[in-house]
Every structure is written in structure tokens, then in C-alpha cells.
Amino acid sequence: MPEWARERTWELLLAVILVGTIVYNATQSPVYLDVDNFVNLFRLSIEKVIVAVAMTFVIINGEIDLSVASVMAFAACVLAAAYESGVPFGLAIVIALGAAASAGFVQGLVVARTGISSLVVTLAGLIGFRGAARVLLEDRSVGDFPDWFGGLGRDDFLGPMPFALVLFLVMLAVGGVILHRSSFGRRVYVIGNNADVARFSGIDVARVKLVLFTMSGLVAGVAGVLFAARLGSVRANIGEGFELDIITMVLLGGVSIFGGSGTLLGVALAICIVLNLRNGLGLANVEANTQTGVIGALLIVSVLAQNLLDRLPLRRREVEAEA
Amino acid sequence: MRPHKLLAVMLSLALVGAVACGDDDDTDAGTSGDGGSEGAGPAGEAVTIEGGDDMNSILLPKCTGIAVFDQANEGAQEAAEELGTSEPEFLGPSTCEDPTGQIETMTNAATQGVDAVMISNNAGEQIQSGVDAATDADVSVVSWDSPIPSGEGESLFVAQVDFDETGVVMADMALEILGDDGGKFAILSASPDAANQNAWIAALEDALEDEKYANLELVDTVYGNDDADESYNQALGLVDSHPDLELIMAPTTVGIAAAGKAMTDEGLCDTVKVSGLGLPEEMREYTQSGCAPEFALWSFVDLGYLTYYATYGIATGQIEATEGQVFTAGRMGEYRIEKDPTRDQGLRIVMGPFTLYTEENIDES
Numbered sequence: 094m095p096e097w098a099r100e101r102t103w104e105l106l107l108a109v110i111l112v113g114t115i116v117y118n119a120t121q122s123p124v125y126l127d128v129d130n131f132v133n134l135f136r137l138s139i140e141k142v143i144v145a146v147a148m149t150f151v152i153i154n155g156e157i158d159l160s161v162a163s164v165m166a167f168a169a170c171v172l173a174a175a176y177e178s179g180v181p182f183g184l185a186i187v188i189a190l191g192a193a194a195s196a197g198f199v200q201g202l203v204v205a206r207t208g209i210s211s212l213v214v215t216l217a218g219l220i221g222f223r224g225a226a227r228v229l230l231e232d233r234s235v236g237d238f239p240d241w242f243g244g245l246g247r248d249d250f251l252g253p254m255p256f257a258l259v260l261f262l263v264m265l266a267v268g269g270v271i272l273h274r275s276s277f278g279r280r281v282y283v284i285g286n287n288a289d290v291a292r293f294s295g296i297d298v299a300r301v302k303l304v305l306f307t308m309s310g311l312v313a314g315v316a317g318v319l320f321a322a323r324l325g326s327v328r329a330n331i332g333e334g335f336e337l338d339i340i341t342m343v344l345l346g347g348v349s350i351f352g353g354s355g356t357l358l359g360v361a362l363a364i365c366i367v368l369n370l371r372n373g374l375g376l377a378n379v380e381a382n383t384q385t386g387v388i389g390a391l392l393i394v395s396v397l398a399q400n401l402l403d404r405l406p407l408r409r410r411e412v413e414a415e416a
Numbered sequence: 417m418r419p420h421k422l423l424a425v426m427l428s429l430a431l432v433g434a435v436a437c438g439d440d441d442d443t444d445a446g447t448s449g450d451g452g453s454e455g456a457g458p459a460g461e462a463v464t465i466e467g468g469d470d471m472n473s474i475l476l477p478k479c480t481g482i483a484v485f486d487q488a489n490e491g492a493q494e495a496a497e498e499l500g501t502s503e504p505e506f507l508g509p510s511t512c513e514d515p516t517g518q519i520e521t522m523t524n525a526a527t528q529g530v531d532a533v534m535i536s537n538n539a540g541e542q543i544q545s546g547v548d549a550a551t552d553a554d555v556s557v558v559s560w561d562s563p564i565p566s567g568e569g570e571s572l573f574v575a576q577v578d579f580d581e582t583g584v585v586m587a588d589m590a591l592e593i594l595g596d597d598g599g600k601f602a603i604l605s606a607s608p609d610a611a612n613q614n615a616w617i618a619a620l621e622d623a624l625e626d627e628k629y630a631n632l633e634l635v636d637t638v639y640g641n642d643d644a645d646e647s648y649n650q651a652l653g654l655v656d657s658h659p660d661l662e663l664i665m666a667p668t669t670v671g672i673a674a675a676g677k678a679m680t681d682e683g684l685c686d687t688v689k690v691s692g693l694g695l696p697e698e699m700r701e702y703t704q705s706g707c708a709p710e711f712a713l714w715s716f717v718d719l720g721y722l723t724y725y726a727t728y729g730i731a732t733g734q735i736e737a738t739e740g741q742v743f744t745a746g747r748m749g750e751y752r753i754e755k756d757p758t759r760d761q762g763l764r765i766v767m768g769p770f771t772l773y774t775e776e777n778i779d780e781s
């Protein structure tokens with residue numbers, strides 16, 4: 094089956110699952126279909142889904158960034174530490190975002206220049222930047238941010254939507270155009286399919302990777318700052334384990350873990366499925382552990398289904414050949 | 417529902433309000449607990465909380481999978497059965513590490529429009545957005561075990577014991593174990609955002625100012641996030657970083673058991689003792705071996721029971737969450753709502769008392 098057909102089939106399947114989830118939830122809880130509930134279900138996980146947009150690029154490129162949750166915490170802690178030491182708040186945000194982008198840049202540099210697997214490099218980042226966050230704030234919880242900052246995290250920004258949700262939708266649109274309509278996006282796919290071929294056809298592979306990792310760091314930083322705004326206070330251990338939830342959403346979206354295929358639309362659908370599922374289970378008073386189990390099962394089934402999808406036409410061809 | 421009762425309650429409240437305003441209620445914040453009782457004199461009739469109305473509620477622990485919270489759930493279920501209402505849903509995050517799970521449950525509760533949420537807050541001030549959502553949706557929020565720091569949106573805090581007393585109890589146990597010569601000790605707490613543990617540690621530090629404890633030296637405070645593994649490692653870390661440490665004081669049942677196990681495993685019990693707040697069934701071994709000669713706790717079953725009664729009373733309008741309100745909560749007896757002196761704002765009832773566990777009584781429990 095050609096790549097585009099595989100992707101369309103997958104997106105269709107996700108759309109069916111999403112509709113199924115929504116219909117099921119609606120029958121389970123009368124309040125599920127409230128607009129406020131839809132906003133809330135995004136609001137409660139908005140930092141993860143923002144990072145998932147950047148992660149989609151990285152994984153399609155054939156790499157992975159395990160450090161995102163640590164970079165989120167790192168950025169939030171830099172923000173808190175800078176503000177605490179008297180830096181004006183606006184400047185503290187700029188410093189925090191700069192620190193996060195640098196974290197991504199450094200990791201991208203190592204991946205691009207040395208060829209060490211990004212799995213290893215960003216695993217080191219996961220440990221290192223979490224450590225840096227702990228060094229900055231130790232065990233303390235730092236809060237008392239300016240009121241407007243708390244409002245940014247909690248108040249409605251556009252209609253019923255908070256700022257972070259609007260930002261996510263904008264990122265999704267812009268990301269979609271870049272990934273699927275620009276030459277940069279095409280290069281991301283080509284490298285993900287086969288980096289050697291990309292290199293021989295004159296693509297500056299190192300440069301693309303450097304851009305992607307820096308972007309991933311920066312987006313994680315934005316998510317970290319928004320997380321701080323929503324929570325109202327910051328601790329070094331915030332967002333621990335988020336990287337796995339984020340990668341789950343991307344893979345469920347039909348992005349191949351080996352790179353080269355997947356669409357942002359698929360990821361957006363997967364995000365909606367995961368969030369609606371969690372929300373529905375939550376409203377049905379299902380325990381947190383069971384929720385995690387259900388989402389884990391969904392991922393396994395989806396990866397199996399993708400595998401099956403890949404083989405299906407092949408078998409048919411074999412059968413035809415035999416006949 | 418019950419116009420007469422409601423009227424009586426409202427009248428009593430008006431009276432309490434009048435009396436309270438007549439008093440210099442701002443200046444005596446420190447002793448408001450006692451002042452409240454006299455102020456409530458005329459309205460002091462205890463309201464006996466009775467069943468009849470249904471209440472949909474959620475009991476939200478710091479996290480699931482911790483023995484004391486299961487016990488609190490037992491108590492709440494018992495109370496619900498007595499009152500003939502729907503069983504409270506026992507829902508919480510699976511780890512105590514991540515406070516966002518509590519925010520999510522609280523926000524979902526608001527969406528569901530349940531009647532009440534009973535929370536042991538593990539998210540510090542971060543819980544506020546969830547609590548605000550709940551109060552906007554007319555959900556009664558009652559905290560137990562660990563309060564909402566701001567007191568905003570929370571009707572009442574059901575305190576297990578007086579928080580200042582906790583500090584004194586811990587200081588006394590430290591003195592008892594270390595002797596009059598004193599020595600160095602460290603605190604192994606739960607998470608840095610746990611309002612109850614933070615208040616107890618502050619109370620302990622206050623208590624240590626007293627001449628009596630002059631020889632006790634608090635050298636460090638570390639956090640094991642109510643995770644057995646992490647607490648175990650933190651306990652060992654304390655011994656490494658303070659070679660002359662003689663006591664680990666853990667104001668959390670997870671921490672104290674982990675510290676007891678760590679000292680026992682490493683054969684350090686002769687030099688480093690363990691104390692704090694612990695569950696008898698989890699501590700028996702260490703108390704009998706002399707590793708944890710003395711520790712304290714209250715009944716979490718009772719705490720869950722009392723919390724449910726108080727919440728039911730508030731959610732069904734039988735009592736008002738105001739200073740001076742007196743009510744009878746089933747088998748637990750009478751309680752009076754008072755200002756919470758440990759916070760700037762907020763009301764509380766205090767359950768009490770402490771039980772001290774030593775080698776002598778550990779078998780009976």
C-alpha cells in the first residue's frame with residue numbers, strides 16, 4: 094500500500110475511534126458534551142499536547158527527544174529562580190525560553206555532529222536537565238508570580254479558550270503548513286526515510302536536525318512556562334514522566350517510530366482521542382491506574398493495527414502471484 | 417427541605433455573627449479557638465447530623481495505594497452507610513509525586529456537578545484552580561488531613577490533630593529518644609507541597625525554640641514524596657551526609673516505615689533511631705527491635721468518618737460552615753467549628769487525640 098494511502102487509512106481509523114469515544118462518553122455522562130468540559134479536557138493536558146506538535150517533527154525526522162519533560166521543568170525552574178533573584182518577570186520569561194532553546198540546541202548539535210543516537214543523547218538530557226532544575230530550586234516550591242501570569246494560565250483568552258489552547262491551535266495550523274506544504278517539511282520526511290539518501294541528494298541533514306532539536310527545546314520551554322502559569326507555583330519535579338505521554342500521542346497518531354511517515358492531522362486526532370478517553374473515564378469515576386491501562390492498551394492495539402495495515406496489501410500481492 | 421431546621425440554623429448563625437462582631441474578632445486570631453466557644457454560647461446547640469438526603473461525593477486522597485488513605489476511605493464508607501447515602505467515590509492520582517492528578521480530579525468533579533469533594537491536598541497552592549472550578553459549580557469542598565493553604569473555596573478543614581500540638585509531640589518524642597543530652601536529628605517529610613507536613617515541621621521548629629529542647633539540633637529536612645523507595649534512599653542519604661546523626665523524624669507514615677526499613681537493613685539502628693508519625697501495623701517490627709522506640713498517630717478511619725459526617729452536614733444544609741457552629745457526628749460525638757489558627761484564613765474542626773506507640777502498647781494495636 095503506498096504511503097499516502099496508509100496514512101489516509103490510519104487517519105480514517107483514528108477518526109472512527111474518536112467518534113466512537115465521543116459517542117460512548119456522551120452516553121455515559123450528561124455533562125460530557127458541555128463546551129466547558131471540552132475546554133477543560135484540553136486545559137488539563139495542554140502542556141503535553143503543545144510539546145507533541147514539536148515531537149511529531151522530531152520523530153518523523155527519524156529521531157526522538159526524551160528530554161522534553163525535563164526541559165519543561167528546567168525552563169520553569171529557570172523562570173522561578175530568575176524571578177526570585179529579582180529579575181523583572183518579562184525578562185525572566187525570555188531567559189527561561191532562551192535556556193530551553195539552548196538545551197535543545199546543544200542536544201541537536203551533539204546528535205547532528207557526532208551521529209550518536211538521539212535516544213542516548215536525549216536520555217542524558219532527560220537526566221541532566223532534571224538535575225539542573227533540582228539544583229536551581231532544590232526541594233522548594235516557588236510561586237507568587239505576578240497576577241497577569243496566573244491569569245495567562247487560568248483565564249479565558251479567546252472565547253472560552255485559555256491562551257495555551259489558542260497557542261496550540263495556532264501551532265497545529267502553522268506546523269501543518271510547514272510539515273506538509275514547505276520544502277523544509279519535505280526535507281524532514283526525506284531525512285526520516287533515509288538520511289544517507291538525503292545527504293547524497295544535497296540536503297544539509299545536520300542543519301535540519303539542529304533546527305528541529307532547538308525547536309523542540311524551545312517548545313518544551315514554552316510549555317514549561319505555561320505549566321508554571323497554570324499551576325501558580327513551580328517545583329523541580331513538575332511534569333515528570335510527561336515525555337512518555339507525549340510520545341504515546343505521537344505514535345498513536347500513526348507516526349512511525351522509525352521516521353519518514355505520519356501526519357500532523359493523525360497526531361491531532363490521536364491527541365483528541367487520548368484526552369477524550371481520559372476525560373470520559375474520569376467523569377465515569379474510573380481510577381487513574383485503570384485509565385493509564387486503557388491508554389496503554391490502545392497504543393499496543395494501534396501499533397499492531399499499523400503493522401497489519403502494512404502487511405495486508407503485501408499478502409494480497411503474494412496471493413495474486415501464486416494464483 | 418426542612419424549613420424549621422433551616423430557619424433555626426440561620427437564626428443561630430445570625431446570633432453568632434452578631435456576637436462575633438461584637439467581639440474584637442480580628443485581634444484575637446491566635447486564641448480564636450477558645451473565644452469561639454464562648455461566642456457561640458447562645459447558639460451553641462449541637463446539630464445532630466442525620467441522614468435523609470442523598471449526597472454524591474468524591475473522597476480524594478493525596479494518592480491511592482497508601483494504607484492510611486484506604487483507612488480513611490473505610491471510615492467514610494462507614495459514615496455513608498449510617499447516613500444511608502451514596503457511597504463516596506474514592507478517586508485519586510496513582511502517585512503522590514504528581515499534583516496535577518488532584519487538579520484533574522477536582523476539575524472533573526466540578527464538571528460532574530457532584531455535591532461534595534473531600535480532599536487531602538497534596539498540590540499546595542496549585543490546587544486552587546481546581547477548587548475555584550468546584551466552588552463555581554456549587555460543589556462543597558471540605559479538606560481533611562491536609563488543607564487548602566489559602567482557605568479559599570474550602571468550607572472546612574477537618575484537622576486530625578492540632579497542628580501546633582503535632583510539633584510539640586514530635587519534639588517530646590525526640591527528647592525522649594535522644595535523652596537530655598540531646599543530639600542531632602533530621603526530618604524526612606512527604607512532598608514539599610504537602611501543607612500538613614509543612615505546618616507540622618514549622619510547628620516542630622517553633623517548639624524547638626523552648627529551653628527544654630535546647631540540646632536537640634535539627635540539621636536537615638529532606639523529602640521522600642511519600643514514595644517508599646525514594647524515602648528509603650533519602651533516609652540513607654541523611655545518614656551519609658550527617659555522620660553524627662542520631663534520629664530521623666518522619667512526619668509521614670510512608671517516610672517513617674521506609675526509614676525504619678533502611679536503618680534496619682543497614683544495621684544502623686543502634687546509632688540512628690527513627691520516630692515520627694507511623695501506622696502501628698507498619699511499624700510493629702521496628703518498634704519491637706528498638707529501631708523506632710516511639711512514634712505517634714491518630715485513627716485515619718475516624719478521620720474519614722468524621723470528614724464524611726461534616727461534609728454531609730454542610731452539603732445538605734444541616735449545618736453552616738461558620739465559626740461557632742456545633743454539630744454531632746455519629747459515634748464521634750460533638751465538634752465545634754473554629755478559625756484555623758495555623759492559616760491566615762479558613763475554618764477547622766480538630767479531631768484528636770494522638771496515640772503514642774511504644775514497645776508496651778504496639779501489640780495491642
